[in-house]
Amino acid sequence: EAVGRSDLVSRLLSKNRNTLSEDQVRDIVGKTEGFSGADLKNLCTEAAMGPMRELGDALYGVKEDGIPDITYGHFKQAMRAVRPSVSPSDLDLYVNWNRQFGTFSGVLGTTSE
Known part of the structure; x- marks a missing residue:
């Protein structure tokens, strides 16, 4: 089950720039016991919104390559908002x-x- 969650998180993040280490991904996987695939997708989406939220109104003037990378901190914030649905x-x-x-x-x- 942990291997499946790890693969899914890695796939979901593959199209987004991030600074997550393998240890941080393992930590995320460990903290998402009981999450469904949809829950993990919601978690990754919420984490991906973190850098854009930090930019605030400046986001409108930033090109895609100017958006900051997703960090472990963004995932920690996302884990406060996204819970297992079951x-x-x-x-x-x-x-x-x-x-x-x-x-x-x-x-x-x-x-x-």
Whole structure:
């Protein structure tokens, strides 16, 4: 699951200039346990807005290459605003339901029998 979140965050950031180190990406991945793909996309979008918000009205006169890079600080701010859309208890309910009744009942290690 962490590998998937890491890959998704890296892909989402690949089109944006950023100063994130591998350690910082790992930290973000660790702090996003329970985030869905959509939640991670929202987090990255919110972090990408950080440099533009910092420019304020000056943004209108700046070319694309003049927008500052996304930093770890932008992600820390974004993590205060973006939360997982599904609670851990709700996720457990979905997983248990799928184990019992879903199309993946045999795949998740249990059967509906």
